[in-house]
Amino acid sequence: MPPIPQAATSHQPETRLIEQLYGKILRRNLGETEFHQAVREVLETLGPVLAKRPELVDARIIERICEPERQLIFRVPWADDTGDIHVNRGFRVEFSSALGPYKGGLRFHPSVNLGIVKFLGFEQVFKNALTGMPIGGGKGGSDFDPKNRSDAEIMRFCQSFMTELHRHLGEYTDVPAGDIGVGGREIGYLFGQYKRITNRYESGVLTGKGVGWGGAQARTEATGYGCVLFTAEMLRSRGEDLDGRRVAVSGSGNVAIYAIEKAQQLGARVVSCSDSDGYVVDEKGIDLALLKEIKETGRGRVADYAARRGGDARFVSGSGVWTVPCEVALPCATQNELTAEDAATLVRGGVKAVAEGANMPTTPEAVRVLQEAGVAFAPGKAANAGGVATSALEMQQNASRDSWSFAHTEDRLAEIMRHIHASCHDTAERYGAPGNYVVGANIAGFELVAEAMLAQGLI
CATH class of the missing domain: 3.40.50.10860 (Leucine Dehydrogenase, chain A, domain 1)
Known part of the structure; x- marks a missing residue:
């Protein structure tokens, strides 16, 4: 079993406890490598919480949270x-x-x-x-x-x-x-x-429904929009913004397309996107209307985009989208797509911020490379929460038999993403890890769930 590193290491008794719990989780969930990775990424940040709040240890909160109901x-x-x-x-x-x-x-x-x-x-x-x-x-x-x-x-x-x-x-x-x-x-x-x-x-039993039969405006856009809004908040906390930034995006599905759209609305120049065949580089900036036509209407490939766009746009087969120099990187494809080698390449290219549009697209080794280089890094549980937040808004509309405008829903989404950023940012500072959004997101989310579990008894 690999040791639990980072934030837990200064709290030795808690670190030993977490290592024991992690070992038990490995034994009970054999062969489930992605689950092991996700659990470890959370556990390695919880030492300071357990040191401050021993009642969570006594109630076996971590063990219960890691076991599905x-x-x-x-x-x-x-x-x-x-x-x-x-x-x-x-x-x-x-x-x-x-x-x-x-x-x-x-x-x-x-x-x-x-x-x-x-x-x-x-x-x-x-x-x-x-x-x-x-x-x-x-x-x-x-x-x-x-x-x-x-x-x-x-x-x-x-x-x-x-x-x-x-x-x-x-x-x-x-x-x-x-x-x-x-x-x-x-x-x-x-x-x-x-x-x-x-x-x-x-209506409220499924979300992502059509707008004409119970769906929410802006749900299609929400995950990609939310990722970029969180990125903008990260940069703002450092006295910077997205305007004029060079952005690289992986993927070309729903999340990637609307991350590109919101980044462009905020003044960024998005120069790449990808699919399983390879990636496209467009130095003039991605033509979003053409990309939507190819991917959403024609169900085509990014190679088709390069062929139809012409000019300086070029398609490169295989992986390698993170070799494209950028100031902001938005991995929006799938888990573990951004490796330590990719992260080192991004750092050499001058990246300032990385925000996960997909679920766990950055390997733990890559996260460490980015953080050690001082890059602002937003984990998916914070940066891509806009989609599920808007789903909850859809449930709210269904419960009240109401329908909101696109502008009103987008305003609510922006408010929620600002709240998430502030929660992660402030929690990281409170636990002695300023600027570490992984620590902030993990601890903030954990404390909310743990408090509810303590209040509801042994469940």
Whole structure:
């Protein structure tokens, strides 16, 4: 077992306790490497909290927080357009309801397994706490691959998936949303099946719905917008801003596209984006209208963007988007995409801030490289919380049978992101780690959940 480093090391008794707990978690969750990584990243910052608050040790809060309240695994049979039968595996990890109903997305991707769903659910607990909204944490999905499947096949899969999952959901119980592979189309099919089975129009049971039938304005944009708004707050705390900054973005899905949009609105020049084939560099700045047309309408590749854009835009196959010199880097693709080597390259290129638009896209080694170089680094549980925050606003609108304007929802989103930044910033200072947003986010989220668990008894 690797030692627990960083913030815990100056609190030796607490460090030993955390190492013991981490060892127990490893033994009880064998082979779940992403979950191990997410837990370790939180535990290594909690030494100062346990030193100051021994009642949390006595109540075994850490051990309870790291064990999901419920883990569901189920079979999802479905038939393709030729009549062939397929069997996928579905998951829902209901991690914590200390602050409210379980809340978190569904991911449809071949890589989905229990360890990944648990890592995402664990992160979601603290992310949701940081928003200040009354929502717990959970995550789910399936190893189903929607790529190259017809609408009819995706509908049949979603209906089979919801037929099993529906009994565990409810607006006061568990509220899923979308994630990788689950967009508005899939949410529609899932909601329709839930409504059909339950005979209830329970709008608040799923978020990410269409605006015409219970969805929230600005939800599509929220995660990308929120990431950039948090970045702007980080820079502002250092007496700087985004205007005129050179920005590199990884990914070209929903989060990346709207991170690019908000960065451009704030005066930045975004020069890159990527997909699984490679990355594009556009020195004039990404033409967002063209990128949206290719990715959202045509479901094309970033190579198509470079071909159609012409001029100085160029496509480079393979990984390497972090070799593009930038002052701000926004990893918006997938977990562990930004390595220590990438971080060193970014530092040499003059990066000032890195904010995670995806879930845990930066390896622990890369985080250390960035922090040791004095780069402002925002972990995903803080920087990409705008999406789930706006989902909670969607639930609020559903509960009151109301619908807000885009401008009003965006104002609320900006207010929430400022609150999250202030909470992380101030908590880091309070625990002797000024400017360390990893420490600030972890401790601020942990304390909120821990206080609720103490108040609610042995749960």
